[in-house]
Amino acid sequence: MVNKNNKEVLLSISNLKQYFPIKKGRVVKANDGVSIDIYKGETFGLVGESGCGKSTLGRTILQLYHQTYGRTMYYGRSLEELAPKYFQTTIKNLPKLRKNWKELESKKEKLENEYSKLTEEQQFAKHEELDTARKLAEDAMLNMTKIVGGFITVEDLTPVQNIYGKVYDLSRKIAGLHDSLQDANVDLADAEFALDKGKGSQSKVDSCRMNVDDVSAQIEKAKKELENLRSEIEQMRAPYKNNPEFLKYEEYRDEGIDLARLNYNEMRKLRRDLQLIFQDPYSSLNPRMSVGQIISEGMQAHNMIKRKDERMQERVLKIMDQCGLAPYFLHRFPHQFSGGQRQRIGIARALATQPKFVVCDEAVSALDVSIQAQIINLLQDLKEEANLTYLFITHDLSVVKYISDRIGVMYLGNMVELADSQDIFANPIHPYTEALLNAIPTTEDESRKELQILEGDIPSPVNPPKGCKFHTRCAYCTEICRQVVPEWEEVRPNHFVACHHKRI
Numbered sequence: 225m226v227n228k229n230n231k232e233v234l235l236s237i238s239n240l241k242q243y244f245p246i247k248k249g250r251v252v253k254a255n256d257g258v259s260i261d262i263y264k265g266e267t268f269g270l271v272g273e274s275g276c277g278k279s280t281l282g283r284t285i286l287q288l289y290h291q292t293y294g295r296t297m298y299y300g301r302s303l304e305e306l307a308p309k310y311f312q313t314t315i316k317n318l319p320k321l322r323k324n325w326k327e328l329e330s331k332k333e334k335l336e337n338e339y340s341k342l343t344e345e346q347q348f349a350k351h352e353e354l355d356t357a358r359k360l361a362e363d364a365m366l367n368m369t370k371i372v373g374g375f376i377t378v379e380d381l382t383p384v385q386n387i388y389g390k391v392y393d394l395s396r397k398i399a400g401l402h403d404s405l406q407d408a409n410v411d412l413a414d415a416e417f418a419l420d421k422g423k424g425s426q427s428k429v430d431s432c433r434m435n436v437d438d439v440s441a442q443i444e445k446a447k448k449e450l451e452n453l454r455s456e457i458e459q460m461r462a463p464y465k466n467n468p469e470f471l472k473y474e475e476y477r478d479e480g481i482d483l484a485r486l487n488y489n490e491m492r493k494l495r496r497d498l499q500l501i502f503q504d505p506y507s508s509l510n511p512r513m514s515v516g517q518i519i520s521e522g523m524q525a526h527n528m529i530k531r532k533d534e535r536m537q538e539r540v541l542k543i544m545d546q547c548g549l550a551p552y553f554l555h556r557f558p559h560q561f562s563g564g565q566r567q568r569i570g571i572a573r574a575l576a577t578q579p580k581f582v583v584c585d586e587a588v589s590a591l592d593v594s595i596q597a598q599i600i601n602l603l604q605d606l607k608e609e610a611n612l613t614y615l616f617i618t619h620d621l622s623v624v625k626y627i628s629d630r631i632g633v634m635y636l637g638n639m640v641e642l643a644d645s646q647d648i649f650a651n652p653i654h655p656y657t658e659a660l661l662n663a664i665p666t667t668e669d670e671s672r673k674e675l676q677i678l679e680g681d682i683p684s685p686v687n688p689p690k691g692c693k694f695h696t697r698c699a700y701c702t703e704i705c706r707q708v709v710p711e712w713e714e715v716r717p718n719h720f721v722a723c724h725h726k727r728i
């Protein structure tokens with residue numbers, strides 16, 4: 225998907241919440257409504273003090289936690305390639321969902337009406353309730369509109385349901401055929417390899433190749449049928465092209481996959497695309513597995529190659545070579561390596577499935593500075609080679625400045641500022657970012673410490689301060705800050721801030 229700044233978006237996260245239940249019915253609000261786009265091919269640096277929710281955000285995007293709320297749209301594959309169940313459910317329940325949305329809308333409007341009649345003081349108190357109502361109505365609308373667009377405004381939904389039902393069925397068929405094609409290709413490679421070794425037969429290779437061709441032809445045919453359905457849908461849309469109400473919702477149409485709505489098996493398929501590199505390479509590597517086994521595990525799990533295939537070793541050695549690991553490490557175990565080498569193994573493991581998006585969570589924080597530079601260079605090189613996108617989480621601002629295209633600053637579960645790396649260093653707008661930058665350590669010794677930059681304790685994410693969560697530590701705080709949550713606004717192209725008193 226291309227956004228208004230002409231950037232290709234790989235992941236679009238909106239209003240993401242991750243709450244962890246703790247004792248006595250209370251929750252830790254580790255992520256409390258985060259909205260960001262991650263562009264294809266960029267390194268997005270994520271910074272903030274310990275406990276602000278960086279790791280949680282990285283893991284929630286990867287759906288390693290079941291996200292509490294919000295949308296995580298992924299554009300690395302098409303909706304049709306996966307044909308998730310939620311597509312079908314949405315189409316089936318369209319009338320019911322629309323009724324529910326209308327009810328939420330009228331509740332919101334009633335609240336808005338009441339709100340406008342209140343004094344400013346009273347408005348502060350009501351603000352949160354209204355905000356929640358707005359978001360609920362918007363989410364209910366988006367879940368439908370992302371699939372059917374302006375059609376939700378059409379009186380009779382039956383023809384819409386019918387045609388989208390067909391789109392779903394065909395997509396499901398194509399998704400299944402893609403799986404068969406992968407298997408057929410693996411079989412063909414197997415047969416060719418056996419023939420090379422003098423063990424197989426030409427007829428086996430031929431029949432495997434025929435199978436690949438056959439499945440490919442079926443995919444092409446189904447895709448053409450899908451194209452026809454698409455033109456039919458466009459024809460259905462044509463009469464509404466001057467209808468402003470219809471067009472308003474048409475804008476929300478979206479080809480992405482909502483990761484948070486996928487079921488276990490659907491998400492499992494996408495795991496291959498979305499990988500994680502951990503901070504502590506030791507505890508994240510299984511001590512009983514050899515380097516070769518660690519690196520090949522993911523490829524086998526995703527049927528990229530057969531378990532017994534002799535070429536597995538060849539592939540593993542190639543990845544090891546890319547990651548600067550000597551071939552004779554293949555049969556060694558994690559405890560036999562230094563921290564830097566173990567991190568290289570962790571990187572090789574993550575890259576083995578040919579991912580599109582990698583979360584690097586404090587990937588160099590545990591390493592000596594000289595080794596840090598090597599690993600950062602390795603990550604940069606691999607990114608160029610494989611066209612990767614990184615979410616680079618770190619508490620070390622000097623690292624993030626060097627490696628990131630853009631930087632997001634988090635505080636107590638929320639994003640408070642986001643901009644191009646150079647811009648944020650040259651022109652920080654949020655008071656918290658400013659404080660972070662003023663506290664950049666100047667010696668190596670200091671840089672190894674956790675970020676602890678301001679007077680006063682970080683409030684608890686179980687019971688965060690009302691209004692702007694930073695108000696208890698902010699030098700510029702006024703009454704509105706204590707009461708009203710500041711909006712997340714784009715103050716300059718590509719520069720977002722949430723603060724009532726932006727100092728631009």
Ligand SMILES: Nc1ncnc2c1ncn2[C@@H]1O[C@H](COP(=O)(O)OP(=O)(O)OP(=O)(O)O)[C@@H](O)[C@H]1O
Nearest residue numbers: 244252254273274275276277278279280281619685
């Ligand atoms: N599984 C969990 N259950 C309960 N609370 C959790 C869980 N994971 C994280 N938290 C809490 O959520 C908040 C955010 O934690 P998170 O690990 O995301 O922070 P972080 O920014 O990565 O910090 P650090 O820089 O120390 O790694 C913290 O208050 C943490 O205690």
Ligand code: SF4
Nearest residue numbers: 692695698705723724
């Ligand atoms: S909203 Fe107010 S308290 Fe929050 S950062 Fe801005 S000035 Fe400070």
Ligand SMILES: [Mg+2]
Nearest residue numbers: 278279280585
């Ligand atoms: Mg962390």
